[in-house]
Amino acid sequence: MSFQEYQVVGRHLPTEAEPTPKIYRMRIFAPNEVVAKSRFWYFLRQLKKVKKASGEIIGVNVIHEKKPLKVKNFGIWIRYDSRSGTHNMYKEFRELSRADAVKALYQDMAARHRARFRSIHILRVVEIEKTEDVRRPYIKQLLVPKLKFPLPHRVQKVRSTFVAHRPSTF
Helix, strand or coil: CCCEEEEEEEEECCCCCCCCCCEEEEEEEECCHHHHHHHHHHHHHHHCCCCHHHEEEEEEEEECCCCCCCCEEEEEEEEEECCCCEEEEEEEEEECCHHHHHHHHHHHHHHHHCCCHHHEEEEEEEEECCHHHCCCHHHHCCCCCCCCCCCCCCCCCCCCCCCCCCCCCC
16 A cells, blocks of 8 residues: 655635634655545544535645655654554654655555554654664664675576587597
8 A cells, every 4th residue: 555645725614703714734755645634623523623524625635745756754643542542652763765665654554563554653764864863773874974785695607408519428
């Protein structure tokens, strides 16, 4: 499942008491626009007293990566519900885009903590510009200048056993 980053903008429906309601904007990672809208209403219902029946979505935009070919380090703050309780967490990923980093996060959380998509709330995704700001050793080890990946025990290809050549009888 590939993720895209959406900017969803919505508000409460105008009423006589409040003709110009406050506008809310969220950046949501979702596989498609329908899920992005659904997550928007889910979070807005938790944070403010607005639900889908009494609100409207003003706009949904896809946010594209500025430099999709540059490898970047990302820090992600999340909150997730496990079998025992709710936990806050900070994780780092090295990916090409924010959406790829979030995809890696969901894979990692599913593998290490058996956390599902529905139980993970992404609080913040930040690109780490400075190498000093990287906290995790599994990302720090990749920031070494002139990094090499040696291939030990390379076996040279030997001539085939079944090569036609003149027999030597002496």
